[in-house]
Amino acid sequence: MTSLDIFSSTATGLGAGLALIVAIGAQNAFVLRQGIRGEHVGQVVLICMLSDIVLIAAGILGIGAVITAAPVIVVAIRLAGAAFLLAYGVLAAKRALKPGVLTADGQQGSLSLKAALITAVTLTWLNPHVYLDTVLLLGTLANQHGDLRWWFGIGAALGSVLWFSALGFGARFLRPVFARPGAWRVLDALIALVMLFLGAKMALGG
Known part of the structure; x- marks a missing residue:
């Protein structure tokens, strides 16, 4: 095992992790919204990062085989996740259609820390695709690296850390755009579409 081998496995893991996580999804949409609002950003980002790290480690340890052997677990997670996404989508749609009471900066009432966490x-652990991506796919790819599998995992985990940090804390640069209430209505409408689409797709087994 050389330094070049370690670097290669870590870089491969980083690329694979970013390729899977950088996509429009319910979790990313929520992190983006919290980042723009500047509300509990650090805690939300930390939850997402730690969740990915735990799931990637589980995949490397072979938990993916357990999930594959018991598909009923994935079905239960899928149905619960679909229900949550649909409910969240409906709430986002209501915010877009009827903004209600806005604060001085054009935002609606804040989420409490507990509600945000x-x-x-929920958006992380009730998403069956996160198990397919992190536990099964990244776990399988990592174990193809043999003794270097944990270096691959470190790279994949680093991808999550970089992405969620950039998404959550970088979103503040969009705040001038969202100084107007109308911009928040557009964002909530887009979030509603994403959540409802993913929820319906998940409920139908997609």
């Missing part, structure tokens, strides 16, 4: 955990 519960939402972040």
